[in-house]
Amino acid sequence: MEYIINIRPALYNKGYRITGQRQQIIRILDKATDHQSAYKIYEELRKMNHRVSIATIYRTLDLLVELNFVRRIDRHKQPSVYELADPGKGPTVKVHLICRKCNQVQDISSSLSVMFNDLVGKAQLYHEFSIEPQAISLRGLCAKCRVESARGN
Amino acid sequence: MEYIINIRPALYNKGYRITGQRQQIIRILDKATDHQSAYKIYEELRKMNHRVSIATIYRTLDLLVELNFVRRIDRHKQPSVYELADPGKGPTVKVHLICRKCNQVQDISSSLSVMFNDLVGKAQLYHEFSIEPQAISLRGLCAKCRVESARGN
DNA sequence: CCACTTTTTGAAATAAATTGCAGAAAGTTC
DNA sequence: GAACTTTCTGCAATTTATTTCAAAAAGTGG
Numbered sequence: 001m002e003y004i005i006n007i008r009p010a011l012y013n014k015g016y017r018i019t020g021q022r023q024q025i026i027r028i029l030d031k032a033t034d035h036q037s038a039y040k041i042y043e044e045l046r047k048m049n050h051r052v053s054i055a056t057i058y059r060t061l062d063l064l065v066e067l068n069f070v071r072r073i074d075r076h077k078q079p080s081v082y083e084l085a086d087p088g089k090g091p092t093v094k095v096h097l098i099c100r101k102c103n104q105v106q107d108i109s110s111s112l113s114v115m116f117n118d119l120v121g122k123a124q125l126y127h128e129f130s131i132e133p134q135a136i137s138l139r140g141l142c143a144k145c146r147v148e149s150a151r152g153n
Numbered sequence: 154m155e156y157i158i159n160i161r162p163a164l165y166n167k168g169y170r171i172t173g174q175r176q177q178i179i180r181i182l183d184k185a186t187d188h189q190s191a192y193k194i195y196e197e198l199r200k201m202n203h204r205v206s207i208a209t210i211y212r213t214l215d216l217l218v219e220l221n222f223v224r225r226i227d228r229h230k231q232p233s234v235y236e237l238a239d240p241g242k243g244p245t246v247k248v249h250l251i252c253r254k255c256n257q258v259q260d261i262s263s264s265l266s267v268m269f270n271d272l273v274g275k276a277q278l279y280h281e282f283s284i285e286p287q288a289i290s291l292r293g294l295c296a297k298c299r300v301e302s303a304r305g306n
Numbered sequence: 307c308c309a310c311t312t313t314t315t316g317a318a319a320t321a322a323a324t325t326g327c328a329g330a331a332a333g334t335t336c
Numbered sequence: 337g338a339a340c341t342t343t344c345t346g347c348a349a350t351t352t353a354t355t356t357c358a359a360a361a362a363g364t365g366g
Contacts, residue, residue: 017312017363038353053315058354074227077323079353093291097282112276119272120291123265129250131293138246138273140284170332170343191323206346211323230354232322 003030003084007069016063021052025060026069026084035073035081035105071135078103085133091117094135101145105137156183156237160222169216174205178213179222179237188226188234188258224288231256238286246273247288254298258290 004026008018016022028041036044038057045052061082064070071085071094085094095108095116108116124131157179161171169175181194189197191210198205214235217223224238224247238247248261248269261269277284 019313056314074229076225076227097280108276109279112279115272119268123261126262126265127250128296129293130299131291134292136289138284139287140282143281146283172344209345
């Protein structure tokens with residue numbers, strides 16, 4: 001909540017300008033409970049009568065991902081979705097379960113998340129590879145779709 | 154090696170036809186030591202004077218991914234790459250480390266891989282979500298690029 | 307509020323991936 | 337191995353997420 005308060009000075013310190021569009025985009029991500037695609041953010045802002053172009057949304061998201069304020073989730077043949085990432089305290093990786101039938105994205109439980117991140121830590125040391133904050137997606141079938149699928153097929 | 158021997162009857166049993174193109178595509182994946190993009194496979198086959206279109210490559214790869222014979226690695230703003238997956242004995246997830254600077258893809262060590270897969274097994278049970286065989290990518294900086302980056306920046 | 311620089315806009319371009327369709331193979335039956 | 341059905345392929349056209357570009361606007365520092 002009001003995460004923009006943290007990002008604004010960070011942007012400023014790195015020499016980036018605090019534009020209305022950037023603030024609005026961060027605000028949308030901050031308010032959102034689920035993962036947002038670039039286009040969804042665009043629609044949201046247009047609905048609120050803000051002058052934005054889709055190109056700006058993409059550029060801003062790229063910037064925020066680069067600076068680790070936002071995580072990008074790449075999905076196959078579907079637009080990428082984004083979520084805020086708290087660089088100070090958040091875990092390195094955030095694990096999502098994505099159903100290939102209904103495309104629902106759910107977060108993994110927090111205790112499992114801790115275990116995943118411990119393992120990522122080990123991998124970093126072992127491979128001398130610095131893994132950056134990001135979301136990883138595990139694809140499969142959610143309980144509901146598995147049942148439907150078993151009947152339907 | 155000669156993995157096609159296993160896939161051929163499996164395709165046949167499911168009612169898919171054993172076409173020259175499908176066999177050649179599997180053969181390329183089988184011989185490849187690194188991950189292949191659809192276009193690379195296309196070029197390879199054309200070089201060998203085989204009649205194939207890029208559409209067939211994509212259709213075949215989609216089919217093989219669907220049947221879990223092949224894993225797809227989605228990369229941001231770059232073509233997806235593919236690798237053979239042995240459905241019989243292979244682990245559910247294959248973890249790759251992808252450097253965001255040089256784009257090199259390296260496999261995670263096998264012991265860490267086992268640990269990741271154990272964790273994935275736990276996640277499946279806990280969330281009642283059936284995670285399917287797939288590759289997951291951890292993005293970051295490899296040792297070499299980290300050093301260069303530290304100097305260059 | 308002026309001068310300077312970065313950012314945004316809107317439209318057009320790009321490129322990976324997909325699709326429709328007619329002809330060509332593969333599998334099947336006799 | 338001829339005749340028939342089904343699936344597959346190649347080509348070209350299409351889709352769609354994302355990027356590029358020149359001109360316009362907005363942020364910033366004095």
